[in-house]
Amino acid sequence: MDEGIEQAATLLREADTAVAFTGAGISTASGIPDFRSDGGIWDRYEPESFHIRRFHADPDGFWQDRAELVAELYADVEPNAAHEALAALEQADLLDRVITQNVDGLHAAAGSEDVVELHGNGGRVACQDCGRRADAAPHYEAVRTGDIDGAPRCPDCEGLLKPDVVLFGERLPMAPLNEARSLARTADCLLVVGSSLTVEPAASLPEIAADTGGALVVINLEETHVSGRAAVDLRASATEALSTLRARLLGD
Numbered sequence: 001m002d003e004g005i006e007q008a009a010t011l012l013r014e015a016d017t018a019v020a021f022t023g024a025g026i027s028t029a030s031g032i033p034d035f036r037s038d039g040g041i042w043d044r045y046e047p048e049s050f051h052i053r054r055f056h057a058d059p060d061g062f063w064q065d066r067a068e069l070v071a072e073l074y075a076d077v078e079p080n081a082a083h084e085a086l087a088a089l090e091q092a093d094l095l096d097r098v099i100t101q102n103v104d105g106l107h108a109a110a111g112s113e114d115v116v117e118l119h120g121n122g123g124r125v126a127c128q129d130c131g132r133r134a135d136a137a138p139h140y141e142a143v144r145t146g147d148i149d150g151a152p153r154c155p156d157c158e159g160l161l162k163p164d165v166v167l168f169g170e171r172l173p174m175a176p177l178n179e180a181r182s183l184a185r186t187a188d189c190l191l192v193v194g195s196s197l198t199v200e201p202a203a204s205l206p207e208i209a210a211d212t213g214g215a216l217v218v219i220n221l222e223e224t225h226v227s228g229r230a231a232v233d234l235r236a237s238a239t240e241a242l243s244t245l246r247a248r249l250l251g252d
């Protein structure tokens with residue numbers, strides 16, 4: 001791995017624009033399971049329960065199940081060494097932006113700024129009528145404890161609140177996707193971390209970067225479909241690889 005890390009460090013140092021693109025694999029060390037892995041959370045929950053159809057057909061039941069899922073998945077989660085390493089690289093001007101497929105908010109919690117969130121952020125809710133966004137935690141708490149009966153409503157307009165995430169069956173919001181594509185095109189180096197790159201359209205971001213001359217650094221436990229095009233292709237955990245990269249670049 002050391003040789004790959006050395007090469008990755010050189011690419012980051014030399015890049016005018018360096019961007020990180022992260023997936024579920026960066027948050028597993030924080031205790032958030034990758035729902036695609038065997039024995040994962042979706043062996044116990046039915047994906048259909050969190051489908052946009054269910055939200056529209058049965059918002060009260062949806063919110064009950066979602067509140068349970070959130071309590072199980074996200075209680076007391078904190079950023080790990082991989083999130084912290086990316087934030088430190090950004091702080092040192094070696095990384096420009098982070099694009100993530102995750103909804104856990106851990107990049108921002110670690111200190112990354114203006115994170116491009118392709119699938120939204122589970123820490124927020126959005127009013128389906130007026131668009132108002134707010135902290136999700138009190139709403140989950142109210143549903144769980146039975147303080148409110150059914151789905152939470154907007155304090156401004158009484159509209160139905162929805163977790164501000166892309167549910168099964170929903171399209172990705174265009175604004176962050178366009179921003180991510182633009183970043184991929186301008187990146188001299190795209191650091192792909194902990195994503196199996198199986199879900200479109202996010203999966204094609206590394207292709208866009210490579211097609212426009214960006215060097216790919218892939219850090220993932222398993223091979224990805226762009227591994228063959230990568231300047232550096234590491235089979236490693238996000239925490240191990242990024243901690244080593246951080247130490248190499250910043251000496252801490």
Ligand SMILES: [Zn+2]
Nearest residue numbers: 127130154157
């Ligand atoms: Zn509203």
